[in-house]
Amino acid sequence: MSIDPTVNIDAVVRELSAAVRGIVDSSTRRRAEYSADASNYRVVPQVVVMPRDEADVLAAVTVARRHLLAVTVRGGGTSCAGNAVGPGMILDFSRFMNKIVSIDAANRTAIVQPGVVLSDLQKAAAVHGLRFGPDPSTSTRCTVGGMIGNNACGPHGLAYGRTADNVVRLRWLTGTGTALELSAGSGSVAAIPGLEAFIQANLELLRTELGRFGRQISGYSLEHLLPENGRNLVAALTGTEGTCGVILEAEVNLVVLAPAPVLVILGYADMPSAADAVPALLPHRPLALEGIDAQLVKVVRSVRGSTSMPSLPNGNGWLMVEVGGDTAELAVSAAHALVADAGALDSLVLPAGPDARRLWQIRADGAGLAGRTASGNQAWPGWEDAAVPPQHLGAYLRDFQSLMQGEGLSGLAYGHFGDGCVHVRIDFPLEYSADTMKRFLTAAAHLVASYGGSLSGEHGDGRARGELLPIMYSPRAIAAFAGFKTLLDPQNLFNPGVIVDPDPIDASLRRPQALNLLATDGFAFTHDSGNITNALHRCVGVGKCRADLREQGGFMCPSYLASADEKDSTRGRARVLQEMLNGGVVDTSWSSPEVHDALDLCLSCKACANDCPTGIDMAMYKSEALFQTYRGRIRPISHYTLGRLPTWLRLVGSLGPLLNVVGSVAILRRSLLWLASADPRRSLPTFARVPFRMMQKPVPVPATGTHRVLLWVDSFTDSMTPEVAVAAVQVLTSAGCDVQVAGPGACCGLTLITTGQLTAARATLQKTVAILAPHVDSGRTIIGLEPSCTAVLRSDLLELLPGDLAAQRVSASVKTVAEFLGSIAWKPPASTELILAQPHCHQHAVMGYDADLKIMNAMGCDVQISGGCCGLAGNFGMEKGHYDISVAIARQGILGKIEAEPARHILADGFSCRTQVSDLAGRDSRHLVQVIADALQEGQ
Secondary structure, eight states, X not given: OOOOXXXXXXXXXXXXXXHOSSEEEOOHXXXXXXXXXXXXXXXXXXXXXXXXXXXXXXXXXXXXXXXXXXXXXXXXXXXXXXXXXXXXXXEEOTTTOOOEEEEETTTTEEEEOTTOBHHHHHHHHHTTTEEOSOOOTTTTTOBHHHHHHHTOOOTTHHHHOOGGGGEEEEEEEXXXXXXXXEESSGGGGGGSTTHHHHHHHTHHHHHHTSOSSTTOXXXXXXXXXXXXGTOOHHHHHTTSTTSSOEEEXXXXXXXXXXXXXXXXXXXXXXXHHHHHTHHHHGGGOOSEEEEEEHHHHHHHHHHHOTTSSOOOOSSSEEEEEEXXXXXHHHXXXXXXXXXXXTOOSEEEXXXXXXXXHHHHHHHHTHHHHTTBOTTSOBOBOSSOOOBOOGGGHHHHXXXXXXXXXXXXXXXXXXXXXXXXXXXXXXXXXXXXXSHHHHHXXXXXXXXXXXXXXXXXXXXXXXXXXXXXXXXXXXXXXXXXXXXHHHHHOTTOOBSTTSSSSOOOTTSSBSGGGSOOOBGGGTOSSOHHHHBHHHHHTTOOOOOGGGSOOGGGTOOOOHHHHHHOOGGGXXXXXXXXXXXXXXXXXXXXXXXXXXXXXXXXXXXXOOHHHHHSTTOOOHHHHHHHHHHHHHTTSOOOHHHHHGGGHHHHHXXXXXXXXXXXXXXXXXXXXXXXXXXXXXXXXXXXXXXXXXXXXXXXXXXXXXXXXXXXXXXXXOHHHHHHOHHHHHHHHHHHHHTTEEEEEOOTTOOOOHHHHHTTXXXXXXXXXXXXXXXXXXXXXXXXXXXXXXXXXXXXXXXXXXXXXXXXXHHHHHHHXXXXXXXXXXXXXXXXXXXXXXXXXXXXXXXXXXXXXXXXXXXXXXXXXXXXXXXXXOSOTTTGGXXXXXXXXXXXXHHHTHHHHHHHOTTSEEEOOSHHHHHHHHHHHOOOEEOHHHHHHHHHHHHO
């Protein structure tokens, strides 16, 4: 039987809603969010189901079987091959079925639901000194169910094996609606009618065509069914990509954590030369053996700065080799023994520590970073993870490079060289057509097959390689795959179009369907050299926005972390915008309800611009969407109140104390907030008795100094926290600066930008540049106090005033206080203060927080960083409808840190951050300049 394309989806949704306790959603916005994974493919589902438990899964599949509706199972949606998108129904396990059922430390096993994120399992297992062996680079957001579906491996697959080697038991739902308990033993074969006869009929095929080397993942790994391999049905089902059933629960093996890993970096003339060295290194039994290319390093340094990664040994291709030992001394000894056999041009041995972690993070971000070639072209997955036996890897890479050069293509190679698996993203011209891609992939398939390799080494075939399987396998093998699927899914219900009877590799591609919209079409920002379509399609779906990065100092994506809803992830928003530009299920209009629903809970924090390896800036896209929607139209009230707050602040002047009295009366405060379209549970800002600009003599300012600076006092500092500006002048003066305060009228226009009033924002910035540029031209450095305002002049200014040379000079001259003090010969005062620091999101995204941290460490402060957004984010947390999510974000971050260590003094440079802490925790917080000024005073 086959899927019925004329299914009555309304009837299906009614039945699902009645039978499923979880979420059933067939809205156009939800379908847009799930129309793509991390691949090149776009397949719009008809309905998305998020089951709460096994009963929900059984009910949903029963309805699908009754209506012959296709079912595609999805975890983190990080598939690079298109095996997590499909027509019909998407079953998303990540929302609710994400529990770790149990960990048996004595037997080193764990029982998990399929939606468990790998890093959550690793964290729970680490308490017992254990971990799950395979560890793909997407471990912070990929699910264990997805890993089982694709037979994932990762860098440590070299030491610990593939996922198939680590699965003990599966609770498995077949296409007949039967839930089975399957173990790794031979007894499970009898659970599938006809499977024993299938094995006996195909013994020769299973022994000769399958399982020839460790990373032969393409097709089905049916060699596990052989008697000599233990007739392991669980291992054979691992890697079937959701085409043979649904995982309801899994039991997996755990391994002991390596006690003292050491990282060895080996430099070679080029990547093929590095690959040639791999066979000589394998006898040393490394825990991981990874390759990275000079072009990838160049992209990292151009995007993240020259100091973003440690210095590497000489070479243009490197191997990252992790070796272990019972002690650090033994591990270092093993590392040097490996270096002696490496034949490298140069080498570096790094014990576990920050430099090693930074290199591993760059390797983990490879899929996103490789989305841009060294020349700046968009690079795409497609030939993402082909593998050859390691002894052939060098020769394969040389032929592969020649193949790319012949087509005029380029790509950044990296990957699991110890297993012969190479990741590469290639700059196929998909904005024009898929012809080049299809021609190249066909030739590449013939090349890898000639070396006895596999089209896929860990990500699965999906839609990207299914059509190419006959190049690698005989017709008999292809027929065997079909026969095996039929035994488990006789209706071809699960993930049709993948592996068996696959769709063409150039069908359902995402980028060629998109409309090309250019900056000349009336966009306010330049958007990726003038093409907003290219800019939005930089989101290839790696899904790092779904990861909790706060422990590593990350900030993305605060609203998703609070809601766990795909619509609130950067990726989900990008998908809706892509669908809008495509003219697909979402109307081709910036004012479409789906677009505004998707963007509503975006805080405009800009964290994605830094934390997403593809550099997506959703704050900019939200601003553009609001601009396009309301240009020439009446806007929401909050745009006129909160969006023009600096204007109102300038009008307040000396009336601040009177407004403070009004704000202290609850009914008046709530009424004013309601009229301003702000949430009445918020407080009104407290105005200074005298704004900084109205002080007769704010502080003594020297006429001369070694360093000439211009202190730019923003609207919020001026009107509400002038003490910050006073402290800044004191600190800069003590550092030997000639301090001049910028004249009135210099505003960054941030609130105009976040509310999409971009014509007014551009005019404001032009006025600001006119005020500041003469000072810059006279040799002064501009010092910003409010991080968000400073970030605007460093980033948005160049987008909104492209080609303006004065704007470029101003932007290049703007520094934070910490950046400036770190650039001059200045000795910070001593302090032993206990500090909890809340970096501002915009500072994290644009300037970074390293300079601030260095100063506090140099002072002697004991500093703890609160990663993640405070939740207020300027006007976002003030607006009606955002209070609850704003509070939830704060509770997950800064509020939890305050409760855990109440003795720490709170440092927050951002006015919004200080307001949030005051409103929700009742605690005061200070700016860095106040901390320094206090230390200076104490030292006198």
